[in-house]
Amino acid sequence: MSLKKKLGAGIAAAALGISLVGGGTFAYFNDTETSNNTFAAGTLDLSMDPQVVFDVGNLKPGDYMIRDFELQNTGSLDIKSVLLDTSYSVIDENEDNGDQDFGEHFVVKFIKNKGHTEWEDGFWDDDNYTVVYQKTLAELSQMTPDDIATELEDGFLWHDYKKDGIPSGDHDHLTAMIEFKDNGEDQNVFQGDTLNLEWTFTAEQEDGEER
Template sequence: MSFKKKLGLGVASAVLGISLVGGGTFAYFNDVETTNNTFASGTLDLTVDPTTIIDVENMKPGDKMNRHFELVNDGTLDISEVLLTTDYSVEDAVGDNGDEDFGDHIRVNFLKNEDKNGLIQEPENVITSAALSDLKGEMPDAVKNQIEAWFGWGDEESGLKAGDSDDLYVQFEFVDSGEPQNEFQGDALTLEWSFDAQQTDGELK
């Protein structure tokens, strides 16, 4: 056999050996399992019943108005706090109010959460007490147990659990200043209370 044939046969054998090494297959056992996983978020759904808390006409200085409403958690998640924001606008009938703000003369004598009252009735769980002008823009928590914070006891913890509701009572007063308040005759004040429900802290599931 000539040298060229021997060299060619050697190269072919080498190539075949490399291909067998590189293209070889190995048998092994295998078992695949598939899991089906779901992530579903809960819902925050706060309702106020009734949606109009007060609608009164023919007020005069000294009048007081008691009203009741409910905060209802219709969602699937617990609520940690409900922040109350106050805003209002005044329609000046005569146009001579000057620097006087009708909101200075309409006062919330109390806004209290009855469900958060403690085992004793005094002090009551008052959320806020101030003139509308002082409340404007503020954000007190309407479902906080103030008594629990002071004394460490109470009928309910702060917050509003899913499916639960709280009874709130409010008294408005057209404050009699003891002086003529004729500039407010015929005036109208439109009050907007916004209740902002906040979720509880995240937890290990």
């Protein structure tokens, strides 16, 4: 047998040996354990009660409305902060407002109150009535939620519990006042007009942490 044939046979035998070893069983004891792992995301769910906060007709300059409502955390995750976005539309009765914006004549006042459920009464009284922030609807509509948060000391409208936000299953009592401002001038162009206000509240999660 030539050297070339001997080398070929040797390589074939080696390959067959490797195949046999690969297809066989281990000759020593062994044991296995399987780890089954699960990663489930939590839920961030913000709700309002009531959903319609202001529904008032037959207004005149100088009128104002104070309303209480709740932001409820019905999700499984704690809420760190809530941001507000404002938009509105105007239906002109006489279509003769010129360049005047009805939204510039409504002032929104955000009122600091007692917040969480550890306060028995839940709402502000005359001794604790504090306007923490105010803008016209026109001004608010031009601001992003982040703009508003930046202007506020703790980044959360009305909120006096910066450290704990709104925990899962808890809620905040909120109070807002909207005034149809009497500017002491002729406001007859707004007679019969309707302003539709939309507030969008956006909840933000707590920062991530080691789990």
